[in-house]
């Protein structure tokens with residue numbers, strides 16, 4: 001499963017947020033095969049469609065799909081110089097598919113700021129820069145190593161792949177040297193293939209999470225820190241989510257009903273953990289399909305662009321191996337017509353083969369050989 005790693009300087013609210021994620025966490029009984037790792041928080045992906053399907057079909061059981069957040073520990077500053085805990089920090093980031101970068105944007109005199117600079121108690125831009133710089137330096141080291149190796153081959157042997165890699169490296173190197181992340185560069189499809197093989201840190205998609213004070217979370221557009229973060233994120237093709245870790249901590253203790261009341265009182269329509277989950281899901285290009293039977297209505301995560309057999313393989317590898325076809329309808333059609341039978345009568349029930357590219361909201365039934 002694709003995962004997002006939570007990073008940030010000390011004292012920005014990472015642990016507070018991660019604890020809230022763990023508490024809001026998925027009901028373990030629904031996911032018996034999930035691995036248990038203390039650094040991983042598994043949450044259910046909020047999806048209104050699943051509630052609607054449950055009302056319509058009235059199954060015995062409803063199972064949401066899940067998403068995993070990894071708490072990335074370790075020391076940030078000096079990480080790229082290869083000191084022990086810093087090294088671990090970079091290695092952990094290398095393993096995740098996207099980065100959730102928590103940035104302090106709340107004022108609180110009682111909470112020390114790691115990056116303290118005179119005259120600026122809170123400075124989201126400087127904080128972002130501190131972490132990004134370590135990742136940029138680590139990438140620059142990888143790029144420089146490849147550069148020296150590939151340059152010779154590209155020049156002398158006229159090796160096509162080496163030339164392609166060299167051209168990509170030539171494009172990335174000056175950007176990193178300029179202190180910018182490689183995700184600011186636009187690559188074409190061929191270049192992207194090369195980029196993937198470089199396993200860089202600053203090409204991973206990022207979600208900046210502005211951790212704002214509990215009294216301001218209901219009106220994020222008025223917060224100067226948030227404006228700054230949004231402006232910066234735009235230059236990086238990154239996304240921004242605004243939450244209050246404090247609020248998340250508080251609501252993680254509440255019952256469902258109290259939760260909704262509490263959120264409404266502070267001007268929010270959903271919890272920050274839900275918001276973050278949907279944003280991270282979107283960031284990774286993930287989508288949801290459903291299986292819908294009397295016994296169970298269930299949401300499954302797939303990657304946009306996946307074809308029907310791969311989608312089947314998410315449920316069980318045998319479904320992929322023995323894939324014959326998928327009987328499919330869209331969620332919208334099922335809601336519109338009211339039953340599978342009615343969808344069929346309207347001519348909207350489809351039989352799809354192995355080249356079918358899945359769409360968000362598909363309701364799938366797989367036919368396969370065993």
Ligand code: GDP
Pocket residue numbers: 008009010011012013014015016017106107108111211212213214244245246247
């Ligand atoms: P970490 O070092 O990034 O894991 O930060 P922590 O989660 O331990 O938070 C550091 C301190 O900031 C703790 O005392 C938290 O209670 C406090 N804190 C975290 N989020 C908020 C927030 O939204 N508002 C306020 N006022 N304090 C917060």
